[in-house]
Amino acid sequence: MPPLLTLSSSPAPPPPAPRRARFRVAASADVGATAPAAGNDFPSFLPRAVERIRDGAALRLAKRIERVPVQTGFSKSPIPSSCVRPLKQQQSADPVVLLHGFDSSCLEWRYTYPLLEDAGLETWAVDILGWGFSNLETRPPCDIVSKREHLYQFWRSYIKRPMVLVGPSLGAAVAIDFAVNYPEAVSKLIFIGASVYAEGTKDMTRMPKFVPYAGVFVLKSLPLRLFATRLAFYKIPDGFFDWVQIGRLHCLLPWWEDATVNFMITGGYNVINQIKQVKQKCLVLWGEDDGIISNKQAYRLQQELPSAILRQVGQCGHIPHVEKPREAAKHVLDFLGGDGVDKADQASSLSSTLVST
Incomplete structure (x- = not known):
């Protein structure tokens, strides 16, 4: 598969879980439900196409996206950076910060975010510099170094204490690069369908500009997005076209x-040599039927990380937090359970959020 396609992570809503493992989500029972698009209560910076989206979970999360100023050393003025903030911040447990995959956005978390929040976690969803809904009108650089500094300055300005960093697909490479360079900012790591063994896009700075722009034009095209979305999931339920629209x-x-081309021509991520430098406790989460990155790489990653556990999600493709959000949330909560969280509060949160049926 072409590198751009294999790193794509367009979202899709969850199919029904198997009966013996099904969970009812008390506070988010309408995950994946459709709803009419509201007209005037979306953030003004979102493209007007958001009003054509029918997915209820996507609409609710879209309404919570905001831009916050992030001052970096590579931009004269603060970058209005898009994220979803927690409804309340707490000091009893480490905050959970959700990244996203290649050329995606925080909307990738539309099904799992409310589950984590309902379980009592302080949950952030952050758009990686160059993707998502930040204001990049000044065209800041979007190479790896800039993405890393931007995330650090976001953390330093708003989160301010060690975080659980969650990276799906290429977001896992972002998380590894960040954790190795700023270990004081990361308490634990969670990788989902991790794209960490690719060797980047190679340096294309001397290539004629029309070549990467032609590639980006294809990346944006509806046919490629349809194909990539179909490839990413074990099962595609109804509403497929709507989910492609959310992903693009x-x-x-x-x-x-401009932001995507800048990332491409500067080489992309190659974190193979950084994996063994990760010191934090890690969860490696993978779909057993991942058609983009073989789950054989899950075992390799678990072995190379000094402190990691592996969990797999059955009948699931590349993006468990989209296709099987209840199972993904349960694995995250199990991994984090008891560490820095009051056990009584944790038990209460779990019992009120995930109820076996």
């Missing part, structure tokens, strides 16, 4: 092409 919504912003 951020591509409609005017600076998306």
